[in-house]
Amino acid sequence: MDDLADACIHLMKTYSGVEIVNAGTGRDISIGEFAKLVADVVGFEGNIEFDTSRPDGPKQKLLDVRKLTESGWSARRELRDALCEAYADFLAREKSSWSRGQGAVPMRGVMLAGESSGLAAIGADQAS
Numbered sequence: 224m225d226d227l228a229d230a231c232i233h234l235m236k237t238y239s240g241v242e243i244v245n246a247g248t249g250r251d252i253s254i255g256e257f258a259k260l261v262a263d264v265v266g267f268e269g270n271i272e273f274d275t276s277r278p279d280g281p282k283q284k285l286l287d288v289r290k291l292t293e294s295g296w297s298a299r300r301e302l303r304d305a306l307c308e309a310y311a312d313f314l315a316r317e318k319s320s321w322s323r324g325q326g327a328v329p330m331r332g333v334m335l336a337g338e339s340s341g342l343a344a345i346g347a348d349q350a351s
Contacts, residue, residue, distance in 0.1 A: 245286035248298040
């Protein structure tokens with residue numbers, strides 16, 4: 224999110240056009256690769272299963288970020304680093320909730336990733 228906030232500030236300072244400007248890294252990642260990356264970051268040890276019964280969507284969902292990069296901006300953070308930071312923040316907040324008796328039940332099971340539909344969800348049995 225830091226990169227997105229930085230891109231917005233950059234655009235407010237440098238852009239006065241009316242066209243849409245996409246923000247992103249300019250690098251593509253499949254839903255499957257993203258699901259595996261998230262699983263690795265959060266320590267998920269279950270199986271990742273792909274729902275091949277879903278219709279295929281576009282093979283590439285990469286945004287064209289040329290307007291933004293040509294204006295002098297580029298993403299500074301790697302996806303893995305941003306996910307690690309976001310997960311650490313989540314854990315800190317969740318730990319605080321648990322100490323107040325409001326925490327969620329830990330989950331285990333199967334992570335479902337809709338490779339072709341562009342959707343990823345965790346479908347897991349809740350721990351007792």
